Amino acid sequence: MxxxxxxxxxxxxxxxxxxxxxxxxxxxxxxxxxxxxxxxxxxxxxxxxxxxxSKEELFFALFDAHAARELERIGRLAARTDDRDLSVARIAALLAHVEPDERTWYLVTTEFTLYAIRDPRAAVRLAAHDARLREEAAALLGALLARAGLRARGDLAELVRVVVALREGALGQSYVEPDVLAPGALAGQFLPFLLDAVTEPADDPG
Missing domain, CATH: 1.10.10.60 (Homeodomain-like)
Structure with a gap:
């Protein structure tokens, strides 16, 4: 360092x-x-x-910086939203939004993920950074749901895994077929259904 x-x-x-x-x-x-x-x-x-x-350490510095920007973006936009307007649909839109320059980061992180799958040592480091990001994202998502009067039925960190999988999988398809599927469109269409299915009113005794 x-x-x-x-x-x-x-x-x-x-x-x-x-x-x-x-x-x-x-x-x-x-x-x-x-x-x-x-x-x-x-x-x-x-x-x-x-x-x-090392080159790996350089990548992880990029990873942490990108994660911090994304979380800050969501938090900033959420702070501008009145609680009365913070619905499942609005939360899904915040999560699905894709910045214009996201394609560059998608290329970088996808390449490194493939590298890490082949290298167990790199995979351990990537998993640790992913876990820290999920913890922060889960706290942010939980706070957003609470403001909307909702709570997740399952583990928030695992829900974040599914949200990321949907978002990144959809992005890959968008970047392959940019004229057919705009970045963020697929996640924006289906994330509301996902969040609606895995949340319930916070005052529900369960």
Whole structure:
């Protein structure tokens, strides 16, 4: 990890992460070279290794940054929504929304997932990051449901798994057939049915 902190470090990290996102998306994680990341960022290998110990660590920094942005986006939009308007349909729309630049991240994370499936050590690290993201996403989803007067019938973290599976599976189909299926459209159509099926009024004694 980083050896000390300087005023320039945030800028260095941001440029390395931006460059890595480009290179990983273009070349795939396995074929991506640290030298190319450094070249695009405008830094030497020394600058890279002052901030990251490996290409994997660089990916996980991207993963955590992307996860934080997504959670912040959902939370920000939810905060602007009046409780009276926070229905299952509205929550589903928040979860299904896809930013225009999401295709790049989809390429990067899909490539790394395949890499991790082949490498048990990388799979363990990816699973740990996924678990932390699910924990935060489950807390956010639980809060949204509570504001809507609802609660999940099952485990929230497992529900998040299903939401992610639906969203990412649908995105893959959209990116293969962009003229047929807009990103977010399939998830937006079916997530309301999923959430409606697995939630109940919070005041229901069960």
């Amino acid at each position: 980083p050896k000390g902190t300087t005023k320039r470090r945030p800028q260095t990290l941001a440029r390395l992460l931006d460059a890595a996102l480009e290179v990983f998306a273009e070349s795939g994680f396995g074929a991506a070279r640290i030298e190319e990341v450094c070249r695009r960022a405008g830094y030497t290998r020394g600058a890279f290794y002052s901030n990251f110990s």
